[in-house]
Amino acid sequence: MIIKNLTVRFGAFTAVDDVTLEIPPGAIVGLVGESGSGKSTLAKAVTGLVPYRGEITGADPRRIQMVFQNPYASLDPRMTVGASVGEGLRLPRAERRAEVERLLSLVSLPAALAGRYPRELSGGMRQRVAVARALGARPELLVADEITSALDVSVQGAVLNLVRSLREELGLSMLFISHNLAVVRYVSDVVAVMHQGRLVETGPTEEVVGAPRHDYTRSLLEAVPRLGRTS
């Protein structure tokens, strides 16, 4: 999928300014930036939740799905896990059940979970349910907007492992958005850095992290907290 010269304006404010970005098939593109950099707005434009100027080619808009930051807000509290996951499926009842089970197993959740309500689940499990729901639409592109920032460290690892296994097993392309550079580095093939609505640097992960070219990327890298380093 190619995003070409995409601009989003809210009144006089330009949230995303002329962004061009390619997401190769089967690749995870990590998008980092601080609050207000426009990364979430870009995600919303890609998924069609906000109007934009510019072009998005190479993907069927109906097959772009998104997973949200807060798994406590992205599942309807009054629907069972099975109902949420099966919501977008257009299948007869019997097949639907089997498909829900298949989707849950893709995100390593037991089929028995289908009858439970979100309140009975931990944050990490809810986030996996949200991923399963998105996978039900057989997406060409999955947009993951800060999907680990509301999770505790001990379950964050499991969700990141899931993201990587989905790419390997399903060949899923993904736009992975996070403010946490260490997390983006771990899952992404390509890293794109956004600052004040513009893309300031894009490149293969090792290059951007190992030899940043833009000053802003360098200051972001500098600021990543590290265990046992005293600055």
Next chain:
Amino acid sequence: MRHLLRTPAGLAGTILVTLMVVLAVIGPPIWGAEAERINPAAILQGVSGEHLLGTDNLGRDILARVLVAGRLSLVLALLTTLIGAAAGVVLGALPSVLPRRGARLVTGTVNALVAFPSLLLAMFTAVISGLGAKGAVLGIGVALAPGFARLTQTLAASVASADYVAASRMLGVPRMRVMTRHILPNIAEPLILNLTQALGNALLALAGMSFLGLGVQPPSFDWGRLLFDGFGRIYDTPAVALGPAVAVALAGIGFNLLGDALARAAARGGAAVKAAPAGAAVPRQETEPDPEAVLEVRDLTVTFPGGVTPVRGLSLTIAPGEIVGLVGESGSGKSLTASAVGGLVPYPGEVTASRLRLCGSDLDDLTEQQRRKLLGTSLAMVFQDPMASLNPALRIGGQLAEVSTVHQGAGRAQAWERAVDRLDHVRIPEPARRARQHPHELSGGMRQRVVIAMGLMGTPRLIIADEPTTALDVTVQRQILRLLRQVTAETGAATLFISHDIAVVGELCHRVVVMYAGRVVEELPVEQLATGAAHPYTRALVASLPDMDTDRSLPLASIPGRQPAPAEVGSGCAFADRCELASDRCAELPPLVPYGKAHRVACWEAS
């Protein structure tokens, strides 16, 4: 239900409504014949032993008629409310289903109807649809609809912006289905609560219509009609009008009280917060207190009613100039520990400790006033959301200066000067200009600096920072961490830094205390954190955290299962069911024992 009966208002409402319903059911069969019996011998009588409320112009007993009229009054009120609610909910829900232009039209219409006087709307509809009960019911029903429509619209709009609605729209679920599956079930509760109150209002309004002669027509009668009939005689026999009036009033009050109480019961949880006293149920520790320590806590326990114990026997000592990091997942009890030290545990939580010493004084020995003064001058607290500590309506300088005027008795000009000086100290550019600004004019990082400056107005001995950088960007986080380190070094204060982010703790602190399910599982010097941790939980936390050197070809470590909630913690090691090393011994609680230099761990299997 139990909460409903606990308040006097809820109890009164429930009793009144129950009485009215019983009356509506049993009234007509018992007193029906009596209410219809015409007695030419007893026309227009006053109050007597035989006719407690007198008789009307056909000699019928008014008390019996009041008791019988209950059913019609309530049934009409119910019908009216249903008409109003049905029309209102449909009107209010339409904007979420219709395309943009249609939605605007409906919203505009609802706005206009809300602005239109409802009594006029009711009369207008009643007159058009014909005199009598039908007209009154339709009229009042129509008058109730705009209120319901507005409520539905507001509630639906808030649910419509939820992530789960966006997710199902992305999956291509049709609007109508989103409405019936997501929006309506999630707004049903407040709507149903509102119905009860609307019922009371409808009852009063219908009585009003009947009283004006626009409602129920003879030979039928409701309370309003009886009031209308009796009103002419109010000067010679007041009881004939007062009887139905009291019935209308009681029913109206009953439904409104019940509605109020239901709404309050549903919104419970936003209950008033008040500080719980630090109890002294635990016997005092016999050992000598540490004279050097700024903060010394022994066996701190925080309990909530129902056996919920989020903090269990926590001990902690912090020396001057030392930064101690308290890490744990959400629900581990780390923030409540800080609240307990600051005396901020919300009601009905109860705090007990065998020792709670701050700056050499036992907090339990101080009077309330001394405690407040000690905490006010020597404790600085920084929270995750700086707006929670700043009053949005006041200038920053004034809020800082208040600390000096209240606790140190400084004059206003002097206090303001110190405020500007402190803002300068935390490296806020143009401090004199910033002091005159309001909190909303500052960025998140600047606000957090202001909160730190506020702590520096006194001479803080203890700084408690609870997730102070969680809401900030990494580059700003770095600056705030530097500032905290600098402030700790300068003032010689002890700092307790609470965070879920073990990397931040590892970068800032001297010593790290790891909490799990309310207990300290390990306490270690920061140099040991990356490679020398002994507790399996600490090790798993460190391993599951990706950093800039993590091997990208290997899966990250993750811990199966989840931390038990404070009510579920058993008597043994709380981490046992997630632990690879768990053995039979873990059914017994492992004590926190020394493990090398300045290192303590609570695990049977750590070696």
